[in-house]
Amino acid sequence: MTSLPVDSGLWCRRFHPSPAATTRLVCFPHAGGSASFYFPVSAELRGRTDVLAVQYPGRQDRRAEPTIDDLRTLADEVFAALRGWSGLPLTFFGHSMGALVAFEVARRFERVGGGIGHLFVSGRRGPAVPHEERLHLRDDDGIVAAVREMSGTDESLLDDEELVRMMLPALRGDFRAVETYRGEPDAVLRCPITALTGDRDPRAPLDEVREWKAHTSAAFEFKVFPGGHFYLTSRPGDVMDVLKDHFDR
Template sequence: MADRSSAGQAKWLRRFHEPDPGAPRLICLPHAGGSASFYFPVSRALSPAVDVRAAQYPGRQDRAAEPFARSLRELAQGVFHALDERDETPLALFGHSMGALVGFELARLLENAGRPPAVLFLSGRRGPSAERTDTVHLGDDAQLIEEVMRLDGTDSAVLKDEDLLQLVLPALRADYHAVGTYRPVPGPPLGCPLVVLTGDADPRVTPDEARTWEKETDGPFEFHVHPGGHFYLVAEQQAVLDRVRAALRRFAPGTGAAV
């Protein structure tokens, strides 16, 4: 049963800063092995003009005792059910890497429910039509760690500390399994605008692969390439946030907040 209570929202979505009245809402969806706290700097930078909510997936941080999600659709459904269906606040989605696929599935759920997102931001991931077999989840721990280090998304000190490593490895393995077993289900294109961002030196996705997201919408499409690798958005935070602000002004106007 859908849990759209305050407890359900608090379980799945973290708000780090109070927004202005009428601020557009931005749901941020973490990468594999990531948690809501990854988006704390985004919330700090955009608040109070934007109501930033970061998804907290089960099996990590304060949800460590819960079982991991078995699929990306399960993650999308968890966030979807945590949203108040009566709330008419303009809603935007931002997903990075694995979070981009979760955001895509969440946008489908929202559109099917008659509440399409104002804009969907997709970062650091190839489009579904360019998906290829991903076998990282089939490797041993050493291969998984090697992949994470190659992407430079986890503090190297964590990966070198055996105790810390044992804390983060289960979430990484569960998320890589969800990504590796993801198969997009054919369906109609989204109607919402898509803003796609990627790094020019990402070892996991080329700019051409990222641009294939254009096939997934009948709405407006924007494509931006930033300098950097898979986690380009950390070093390029200001430029990325400027893109977010500009898109919210265009696609979520009249919200009572000066984005």
């Protein structure tokens, strides 16, 4: 079982405080995901950088809170929580829904005259790519089937009816947040963006992931790995190598 977080704040989990670090990585979970998804990243980078994982409402220790089903409102709340952590240069990493939240939070930092050093977006098409998804309108069985297709959740968890019931409100709310979000084509960050994806991800076609390039005025990198939507759980070493290389520069 994952250790309890050191940070007791509602929004940020700091599993391995690194007081000597000179940079900070903030990790944003996918739809239905929680801060503990990034516990291995925090463990791997401990001492090298200070890692924070965002905890959205409606899951784990915040399960009693209603899910925020509007992505821009969620970004507003996360931005307010992270402003107190901007004492070190910030790098953001977001997977799937987390990529969009990270992008919107980065925009908010730039609006107040700050900014982040780098944005890593994973498993998500560019924010302004048109899409028509209606997973949040499915019945409970339909949502569970969609999660199975994405292979992002341990199958044994999906076979546990009580756990599934606990997860469904957060999943439905997150899917609604993502599916009703429409990014602005002219929204451009000043920081570099690195887009990562699996080569067999049906929810993030390669040409649509490349569209992130239009949302930075700085450098853009595109990295493709073997795998589907959750390629990063089957090949964690590849993703960690990308992050380590970034922080070693």
